[in-house]
Amino acid sequence: MTSQGYRANITGKQLERLIEDSLKSKGYTRVNPKEFKDKKNTSIAIFSRNVYVCETIYKTKLKCDFLLYHPVKHADCLIIEAKWQQVSGTVDEKYPYLVENIQKMMPHPTIIVIDGEGYKPGAIEWLRKQVGDNLLYVVNLVGFQKLINSNYF
Secondary structure, eight states: OOOHHHHHHHHHHHHHHHHHHHHHHTTOEEOOHHHHTTGGGOOSOEEEEEEEEEEOTTSSEEEEEEEEEETTTEEEEEEEEEEEOOSOSSGGGGHHHHHHHHHHTOSSOEEEEEESSOSOTTHHHHHHHTOBTTEEEEEOHHHHHHHHHTTOO
16 A cells, blocks of 8 residues: 555656656757756757755755756746645645745746646635746646647747
């Protein structure tokens, strides 16, 4: 028997793979975080996973799920945070912490891709009301696919 936390980690990784595959389909190349730091020397679209981007509001290290660079569309970089919640739990209590870090600490504009339908009532609505400044979009998988299809990436 597997724990709920273990299952959540597996399903979250599946969401991340979907995002990664979508980025690759748009011509992005995955590089390791150390190579990403030299992005200014490239003319191709690249991304990296689990990259340190800043300190949190608690003064600990913050790594993002995806950091993208595109020489035309995202020359100042773009962060994608992937959040999957398939069954009810406490993950939605972490959303204010995530938003606070995005709005006050993250050095790049950010998109949250959130899905799974296991959220507390009102959690997604609250997140979407936080869009502004550094938080560009809060979308589900369909919304993310629309961004992919619209050539946003």
